[in-house]
Amino acid sequence: MERDLNQDHRGRLTRDGIRIHDPADFAGMHKAGRLAAEILDEVIALVRPGATTAEIDAYITRRVDQAGAQSATIGYKGYRHASCISVNHVVCHGIPGSKIPKWKNDSFARTDDVLKDGDILNVDVTVIVDGWYGDSSRMYVAGEPKPYARRLIQVTHDALMLGIEAVKPGNTFGDIGHAIQSFVEAQGMSVVRDFCGHGLGRVFHAPPNVLHYGRAGTGPVLEEGMFFTIEPMVNLGRPETKVLADDWTAITRDKSLSAQFEHSVGVTRDGADIFTLSPAGRFHPTFEVA
């Protein structure tokens, strides 16, 4: 018999449709995750007042190509860019090169994609290396962050890491959501409900939906070999979002500031293996030299 080249069909699925990967599959995810993380490290040098989101995305496009990899987002449901760049009150899926939506603290409407001093932005990159998907995002600041922006970014980062700490066989997806939500709300901030993390592997988006809120002990039980993202979006104000007429850009309804961090992880025998760790140790903060 010919081996099925579509290795999606390897391994087994749980009753919730979640793929259990082989131990050997972790290496593929590490390679893909590492490329996404290297690119996000390199983006640090590009973010400054006066830079455009188009030029950041152009760099990412070139870099993915030079690595002999593919962008997972170009051509995905009609999306045409190698990254999503979400500025200030844009929650996610900001389109590089498009006009930055006016937010609360802008005195004038913006007419372009030029970053201003104090803007905060999430850059989200997903690459495909040898068929495996690496998906990660983190926060950057053009110039000096305002104290409230710095706090939002810190809380969002720490929420992701607390979610990852809840990853181990026997825990549930509800444990991850609960760890994130209880921490964020105790800081007086809110967790976005309209977008979630996702299973991934040899596909971009697979079961389960990884919610960033929920009740401990609910949801599917984590098993060794599951691969998924955790990517909490946290708002300074209310959690509600709306999608702009471009059908992609999601903003906070109350125009409050929003932040997001994302890692791709695998469940090991006793915890989580983070595929998208920063080789430079610069996942957070990107705006300070340690």
Ligand code: MF3
């Ligand atoms: N990378 C995003 C995620 O974390 C998905 C972006 S899809 C796109 O799942 F089409 F907007 F790029």
Ligand code: CO
């Ligand atoms: Co993702």
Ligand code: CO
């Ligand atoms: Co992503």
